[in-house]
Amino acid sequence: MALSFYDISVPVFVRGLGQLSHVLDKGLAHAQASGTDPAALFNARLAPDMFTLAGQVQSASDASKLGTARIAGITAPSFPDTETTYAELQARVAKTIEFLNGVDRAGVDGAEAREVVMKVRGNELKFTAERYLLQFALPNFFFHVTTAYDVLRHSGVPLSKLDYLGRF
Amino acid sequence: MALSFYDISVPVFVRGLGQLSHVLDKGLAHAQASGTDPAALFNARLAPDMFTLAGQVQSASDASKLGTARIAGITAPSFPDTETTYAELQARVAKTIEFLNGVDRAGVDGAEAREVVMKVRGNELKFTAERYLLQFALPNFFFHVTTAYDVLRHSGVPLSKLDYLGRF
Numbered sequence: 001m002a003l004s005f006y007d008i009s010v011p012v013f014v015r016g017l018g019q020l021s022h023v024l025d026k027g028l029a030h031a032q033a034s035g036t037d038p039a040a041l042f043n044a045r046l047a048p049d050m051f052t053l054a055g056q057v058q059s060a061s062d063a064s065k066l067g068t069a070r071i072a073g074i075t076a077p078s079f080p081d082t083e084t085t086y087a088e089l090q091a092r093v094a095k096t097i098e099f100l101n102g103v104d105r106a107g108v109d110g111a112e113a114r115e116v117v118m119k120v121r122g123n124e125l126k127f128t129a130e131r132y133l134l135q136f137a138l139p140n141f142f143f144h145v146t147t148a149y150d151v152l153r154h155s156g157v158p159l160s161k162l163d164y165l166g167r168f
Numbered sequence: 169m170a171l172s173f174y175d176i177s178v179p180v181f182v183r184g185l186g187q188l189s190h191v192l193d194k195g196l197a198h199a200q201a202s203g204t205d206p207a208a209l210f211n212a213r214l215a216p217d218m219f220t221l222a223g224q225v226q227s228a229s230d231a232s233k234l235g236t237a238r239i240a241g242i243t244a245p246s247f248p249d250t251e252t253t254y255a256e257l258q259a260r261v262a263k264t265i266e267f268l269n270g271v272d273r274a275g276v277d278g279a280e281a282r283e284v285v286m287k288v289r290g291n292e293l294k295f296t297a298e299r300y301l302l303q304f305a306l307p308n309f310f311f312h313v314t315t316a317y318d319v320l321r322h323s324g325v326p327l328s329k330l331d332y333l334g335r336f
Contacts, residue, residue: 003171003280003298012302046214046322112171125336130171134180139333142310143317150318154214165307168293 006108009071009133013064013141014100019166020060020145021093023152023159027053028086030157038086044155046147053151055081057089060144061096067137068100070116071129072107174276177239177301181232181309182268187334188228188313189261191320191327195221196254198325206254212323214315221319223249225257228312229264235305236268238284239297240275 031038045052051059058081069076077099083089112130119125127136149164199206213220219227226249237244245267251257280298287293295304317332 003173003176005171007298008171008176008302012306015303016307046318047324050321120336121330127336130175134176135183135336136333138180138306139184139310140329142307143314143329143332146311146314147318149311150214150315153218154322156215161308161311162289164311165304168288168295168303 004105004109005071005112005130005133006105009108009137010068010100010103010105012138013068014097015166016141016145017060017064017093017097017100019164020057020148021090022166023149023157023163024057024086024089024093026159026163027152027155027157030152034156036156041152041155041157042084042086042089044151046151046154050147051144053148054083054089056144056148056151057093058083060141060148061092063137063141063144065096065099067133067141068103068108070118071111071114071133071137072103073111073114074103074107172273172277173239173280173298173301174273177276177305178236178268178271178273180306181236182265183334184309184313185228185232185261185265185268187332188225188316189258190334191317191325191331192225192254192257192261194327194331195320195323195325198320202324204324209320209323209325210252210254210257212319214319214322218315219312221316222251222257224312224316224319225261226251228309228316229260231305231309231312233264233267235301235309236271236276238286239279239282239301239305240271241279241282242271242275 027041028038031041042054043052065076083092114129116127116129116132153159195209196206199209210222211220233244251260282297284295284297284300321327
């Protein structure tokens with residue numbers, strides 16, 4: 001059984017986005033049930049110079065669609081960060097999943113040696129697609145999904161790690 | 169170029185633990201420079217029923233050593249959660265990296281179809297080693313590394329995402 005570059009990338013992002021959608025649902029349900037203003041939760045953050053919950057969701061969307069586009073050598077759709085409601089955030093996640101599910105497996109499998117060039121804070125970085133996925137795209141994606149979860153937990157939303165990991 | 173099961177697992181954990189050690193160093197330095205009690209930071213958490221910073225580090229250690237042991241079919245060393253200082257936490261991270269660096273590449277490569285059985289909250293779950301790595305071990309590991317970072321950020325430690333991602 002050979003490992004597939006598609007299998008270690010696209011479905012991992014899709015699963016993580018599904019769990020992100022799930023914890024967002026729980027966050028909104030908690031706000032509604034407890035009489036908390038959903039807008040306060042939407043704009044909650046862990047530090048003044050960190051992204052809000054909404055920003056973490058937008059970043060998880062970007063991390064997965066740009067990560068996948070870079071390894072596949074394709075262009076990701078542009079999603080401006082204009083969401084102001086939970087429904088819009090959920091639509092953003094759903095659009096991201098839709099894009100990822102439409103990525104051609106054959107365009108990813110075998111692409112692990114493809115050159116990926118990206119700019120980070122003014123520096124041009126060169127990776128193989130495999131190194132980019134393992135050292136940048138996946139850790140970056142999980143950072144934003146986890147931080148969205150952490151913002152919700154810090155705001156009192158009852159979640160457990162299985163809400164993040166998902167069902168097996 | 170074929171993907172290697174070792175390359176998509178062990179070095180990913182080792183890199184993440186190195187960054188965890190780096191953000192812990194920055195946390196301690198910030199506490200010392202700002203006159204904050206390091207013990208308060210050590211025991212800081214994002215919610216009353218979440219792990220402290222120390223607990224997140226212990227969990228990242230466990231996630232990586234148990235994750236690797238399960239996919240390699242070996243036994244991980246037992247590290248009791250007795251750390252009470254930053255130096256002890258850093259030693260825990262270093263011991264975990266030492267264990268991971270000693271894992272035989274040949275025992276991991278080709279093991280992607282190995283059966284992994286684990287108990288989660290009373291349920292016995294069966295995975296292939298590949299599915300276990302991608303759906304459980306890696307997301308779980310990044311959860312704890314990110315949450316350690318988030319606790320530090322929430323406590324006022326100046327960090328940027330590149331402290332988490334590392335140098336390229």
